[in-house]
Amino acid sequence: MEFGFELAVCGWAERHWPPTDTRAGPVVVARQLGTRHRRWDTVVVECDPAGLAERARFGADPLDSDLLGVVRHAPAEWAWYRAALPEPEYPWRYVRAAVNRAAERGLVERRTRGGRVELRRRWPYPDWVERVVAIENKPDLDASAARDLARQLRQDIALALADEVWVGTRPDQETAALLTDGPVEAGILTVDPTDRGSSAATVVWQPRSLPAAETGTRILDRPGDDASAWRFEYADPGWKADKRLEIAERAYGRGWRSYIDSMRQDCRGFELQPETAVARPFCAAKGRHQTSRECSGDCPEFEPEPPAWRQRGWPIEGGPGSAVRELLDDQRARHRPDPPD
Numbered sequence: 001m002e003f004g005f006e007l008a009v010c011g012w013a014e015r016h017w018p019p020t021d022t023r024a025g026p027v028v029v030a031r032q033l034g035t036r037h038r039r040w041d042t043v044v045v046e047c048d049p050a051g052l053a054e055r056a057r058f059g060a061d062p063l064d065s066d067l068l069g070v071v072r073h074a075p076a077e078w079a080w081y082r083a084a085l086p087e088p089e090y091p092w093r094y095v096r097a098a099v100n101r102a103a104e105r106g107l108v109e110r111r112t113r114g115g116r117v118e119l120r121r122r123w124p125y126p127d128w129v130e131r132v133v134a135i136e137n138k139p140d141l142d143a144s145a146a147r148d149l150a151r152q153l154r155q156d157i158a159l160a161l162a163d164e165v166w167v168g169t170r171p172d173q174e175t176a177a178l179l180t181d182g183p184v185e186a187g188i189l190t191v192d193p194t195d196r197g198s199s200a201a202t203v204v205w206q207p208r209s210l211p212a213a214e215t216g217t218r219i220l221d222r223p224g225d226d227a228s229a230w231r232f233e234y235a236d237p238g239w240k241a242d243k244r245l246e247i248a249e250r251a252y253g254r255g256w257r258s259y260i261d262s263m264r265q266d267c268r269g270f271e272l273q274p275e276t277a278v279a280r281p282f283c284a285a286k287g288r289h290q291t292s293r294e295c296s297g298d299c300p301e302f303e304p305e306p307p308a309w310r311q312r313g314w315p316i317e318g319g320p321g322s323a324v325r326e327l328l329d330d331q332r333a334r335h336r337p338d339p340p341d
């Protein structure tokens with residue numbers, strides 16, 4: 001239930017974000033992203049239109065933290081990499097390896113002069129991320145789920161890594177417990193998972209903007225019944241800014257359709273239903289939508305695509321499994337603008 005609902009929320013957000021005002025800028029939507037300590041169900045990155053187009057120059061794949069360190073600081077003119085890039089917290093040889101990797105991907109130019117590695121940027125890395133929004137999906141919201149959720153939301157709000165935090169649930173769920181016990185900063189949104197493609201979402205509670213550019217508090221431990229002390233640490237604005245950009249980059253590269261990577265799309269029973277931009281995986285063998293967990297190498301009903309399907313190149317090349325992957329890749333690419341001329 002939660003997996004299917006999550007895909008419905010992602011599909012809705014990609015078409016209709018934001019739920020409350022008339023902002024019409026592009027968004028990048030992804031699922032299951034965050035930090036080592038916390039993973040959000042749905043991430044919506046609100047983008048500057050020109051910046052997003054500039055970002056496309058750097059290719060469809062995400063830039064990890066090492067590559068970001070290179071492209072963000074690469075100089076306009078040739079310079080020794082140690083003079084141009086900020087002093088790292090680890091040995092310089094790792095930076096040199098990142099420069100080599102960036103050059104291999106065509107992100108920067110690299111040359112060797114007098115035994116020194118020099119680099120020069122190809123384009124300035126754009127300021128393309130405006131806001132990062134986190135949505136926690138809870139299609140079944142009973143009182144106990146609301147209590148657990150309220151605790152998680154308080155942690156998100158204290159850290160303020162996202163600019164806004166929402167809870168997404170179904171329209172028929174009782175949101176009173178969350179309204180009573182949940183933090184006022186978190187918004188509540190209902191999304192009808194059956195109404196794909198339409199703007200079938202309702203705001204139950206409007207969120208507050210979080211101070212994403214300020215120091216945040218990471219709650220490590222909360223007092224239990226033994227009245228032990230709170231444990232927490234501070235997250236400085238620099239760390240938060242880097243993390244937000246890394247999350248946005250991963251969202252840009254993966255999108256929300258990357259569930260296909262962990263499922264057996266090469267199984268005879270694997271389908272997409274309906275075959276629309278917000279299609280969900282469907283298992284013909286089980287006769288229902290399957291979760292990504294059950295659609296794995298352990299599935300007792302897994303049956304490989306018959307070789308004949310692949311030999312005939314049906315319907316494009318490489319059998320239906322490859323066709324499904326291409327369809328999803330195309331859908332993701334449609335939501336990424338081309339780079340400017």
Ligand code: SF4
Pocket residue numbers: 264267268269270271282283284285286290294295296299300301302303
């Ligand atoms: S039979 Fe199993 S592996 Fe095949 S599509 Fe269904 S859930 Fe996935």
